[in-house]
Amino acid sequence: MFVVCFDLEGVFTPEIWITVAEATGIDELKITTREEPNYDKLMKKRIELLRLNKINLKDIQTIISKMELLPGAEEFMGWIRSVAQVAVITDNYKEFLMPLLKKLGFPLCFHHQLEVDENGMISNYHLTTKDMKKKAVQFFRDMNYKVIAVGDSYNDIDMLKEAEHGILFKPPQNVIDEFPEFPVVNNYSDFKVILSNHLRIS
Amino acid sequence: MFVVCFDLEGVFTPEIWITVAEATGIDELKITTREEPNYDKLMKKRIELLRLNKINLKDIQTIISKMELLPGAEEFMGWIRSVAQVAVITDNYKEFLMPLLKKLGFPLCFHHQLEVDENGMISNYHLTTKDMKKKAVQFFRDMNYKVIAVGDSYNDIDMLKEAEHGILFKPPQNVIDEFPEFPVVNNYSDFKVILSNHLRIS
Numbered sequence: 583m584f585v586v587c588f589d590l591e592g593v594f595t596p597e598i599w600i601t602v603a604e605a606t607g608i609d610e611l612k613i614t615t616r617e618e619p620n621y622d623k624l625m626k627k628r629i630e631l632l633r634l635n636k637i638n639l640k641d642i643q644t645i646i647s648k649m650e651l652l653p654g655a656e657e658f659m660g661w662i663r664s665v666a667q668v669a670v671i672t673d674n675y676k677e678f679l680m681p682l683l684k685k686l687g688f689p690l691c692f693h694h695q696l697e698v699d700e701n702g703m704i705s706n707y708h709l710t711t712k713d714m715k716k717k718a719v720q721f722f723r724d725m726n727y728k729v730i731a732v733g734d735s736y737n738d739i740d741m742l743k744e745a746e747h748g749i750l751f752k753p754p755q756n757v758i759d760e761f762p763e764f765p766v767v768n769n770y771s772d773f774k775v776i777l778s779n780h781l782r783i784s
Numbered sequence: 785m786f787v788v789c790f791d792l793e794g795v796f797t798p799e800i801w802i803t804v805a806e807a808t809g810i811d812e813l814k815i816t817t818r819e820e821p822n823y824d825k826l827m828k829k830r831i832e833l834l835r836l837n838k839i840n841l842k843d844i845q846t847i848i849s850k851m852e853l854l855p856g857a858e859e860f861m862g863w864i865r866s867v868a869q870v871a872v873i874t875d876n877y878k879e880f881l882m883p884l885l886k887k888l889g890f891p892l893c894f895h896h897q898l899e900v901d902e903n904g905m906i907s908n909y910h911l912t913t914k915d916m917k918k919k920a921v922q923f924f925r926d927m928n929y930k931v932i933a934v935g936d937s938y939n940d941i942d943m944l945k946e947a948e949h950g951i952l953f954k955p956p957q958n959v960i961d962e963f964p965e966f967p968v969v970n971n972y973s974d975f976k977v978i979l980s981n982h983l984r985i986s
Contacts, residue, residue: 663890688865
């Protein structure tokens, strides 16, 4: 029996911070862990930028509520849930995710959480747990499920390594080069083939 | 952040074995762990009865595919998924569950698995893991989620005890009497009130 653990952004949805950067015109919000590997510094920088530009949580939620899933994502999610158990595990925040999870039909989703001050400004962030993606895979394996993990970036690699099968979905070239052990798929149709193969269904 | 762990039968669907007993006319299939507390003996008895009556897995799947959710279950499931994470944890079997999970919109579901012989007859059963319900609650708590557990019978009690909040949904009187520490709800509307209270939403 299989559980498929998915990253969210890049697999089912566009990158949320990049969308927010584009919608607000704050280019610096495009910085990712690639440019700032210290996640705490990165998040504090983002929170500071939002404060300086007077963008509150509601403004961001309005932007996110207009985001669409990647083309084909909804159908693909419908299929995979009919043949395996599904968990979405994302390093993004509950307060950002709801409209996107709704469009995906509310799969189980592990995420982090934001703190908002009395003016509705994001003031801090709280990680649900350290190594959340890896821990989730370990749990499902402890429960005697086989795990297929799917992601597109560095923060997914531990999860992919911990799973029986790790798959990279549309990863950037540097991730492909650095982790040649993982198969790469670039669209849902090829993804379906490789998953069907693991699940032994046609 | 909350995960709500639900039992399936009695909460969202009618009892599957009882439905099968009624549809096939094999009254002995109505026996539960109340009459036969040894689960292994109970399952072997059920498998033997099906074999004697020449009922194969496909026959049972046909019966189950005609089952309806309990009235209001679909709407309730839609609501709870929009306000919390949801996991369904059942001591029933993957091969029986799919049509019912589909009607519920495929929430994450932990279940057990059947073995079927070359004639399509159920020949054995495999428990995914011992103490599955309790383990699932422990995992979600390890992940720093608060857990609300909901069930209707003896096999749910460990899960209810392990959770921050345990709730009995339409339990039989002996379960109410034996576990007075758990609040009892008898319909989705009261259930929604008590859950909203825990989740602090209105």
